[in-house]
Amino acid sequence: MSRFLFALSLLLLGHVAVAATPLESAQARARATFEQKNSAQFDIDPAILNARWQTVPFDQKPYMFTFKEIELYWDRFMRGLRIPYPSPAYLKDRYARYPRFMHTLGYQDNDWEQHSLNVLETWQAYMRGDFQHAYNLGKKYGGYALIPAIFGEILQGVYLARTNEEKQTFLQDAIKNIQLLSEQMPILPSEEGVHEEYVLMRLGYAYAVARLAEDAPVAKTLTAGYAPAVINSATEALAVDSDHPLTLALNAAFDANVIRRVGKGMGRITFGAQPINAEADFNKAIGLAGDMAIIRYEYANSLLYIGKDEEAANAMKQLQAAAAMTAGYSMEALDVLYARKRLVEVRSWQDSGISFGKFDRKRRKYMERTGENLYSVVSRPFLVN
DSSP states (O other): OHHHHHHHHHHHHHHHHHSOOHHHHHHHHHHHTTOOOGGGOOOOOHHHHHSOOOOOSSOOGGGOOOHHHHHHTHHHHTTTTOOOOOOHHHHHHHHHHOHHHHTTOSSOSOOHHHHHHHHHHHHHHHHHTOHHHHHHHHHHHOGGGHHHHHHHHHHIIIIIOSBHHHHHHHHHHHHHHHHHHHHHSOOOTTOTTOHHHHHHHHHHHHHHHHHHHTTSOHHHHHHTTHHHHHHHHHHHHHHHOTTOHHHHHHHHHHHHHHHHHHOHHHHHHHHOOOHHHHHHHHHHHHHHHTTOHHHHHHHHHHHHHHHGGGGHHHHHHHHHHHHTOOOSSHHHHHHHHHHHHHHHHHHHHHHHOSOHHHHHHHHHHHHHHHOBOTTOTTSOOOOOO
8 A cells, every 4th residue: 555655646746747837837828829720721832932932023222231231220120010139138138038949040059249140131131122031041040030031921921922822821831930939939928028029929920810811701710710819919919019000000900801801790799890999009000100101001901991982082091101101121112012002903993983892802702713912012903894
């Protein structure tokens, strides 16, 4: 009997030893917010990732910055993403906090100056719009170089992928990479000094999922859990930084897209999406960064999704403002190009005399039939016949 008790005590002690601590449990819950249902995931085609990516349709020379220029203009460049400058001291602190994240580095040493230069080289490629090179550098260098690699991949999927299949591959791969980051750098919302990364990862995840979901069938949107994934991530990000302009715009735009697809009544009952929420968030985002074209064109789309024909004039004003903006680097250049393309589409709709709802359905059915990514700035605008 004594041997039995002794063996039982060893089992109990072993259980205690492997039991998760409160911190580990909290980190596990944080990681779970990045999980996707199997039904929500799209196939990642390696052939698409390994092929030559579509290049940006503009001259890259104005956006070819030196490391010194990137440091000088960093706050301006990052007024939307809001991630701190990757100085040697900053990286040393972050890698000390998250040793698993440091283990992703391609070069396992303490040369923080060189690690900072590696991250800046990746941002340099991102700034000029060479997203495939940024992606490859991010995979090579690891660590904080992965952030511009992932966000460049998201831009590639949204603005440069010619087909929906390409778009889905880039966005799903970006989501997978963000999930890996959340495991290697399990930041908690209450953790001091790293709230920028917490918000950024949730913004990237929510934006990528929202772009996958925006034209998916309503049934798939509901069963795959797209809406809760986006809403929860945006809400969590805003709870940490309520003045983050891109998160405010994302939250508002998704509310409007829900209303667009299921109507005001169902949108309010099922997801809590209300026109007044979108209006307030966009007004705040414009007050914080009204010179960002993406905020203006998302506001225009939201006005049309919610108010439809009645908001045509207001939507046109927002698109015209976005289309006239001067870009500071590649992301902003793509935002402006899309605003100009969308302006052509909205003018075509107005000239046609049909309702916006009918125009929107025609546009969505065209994408379903052809597989073309109409959000791409290298594809032609959708014009009403």
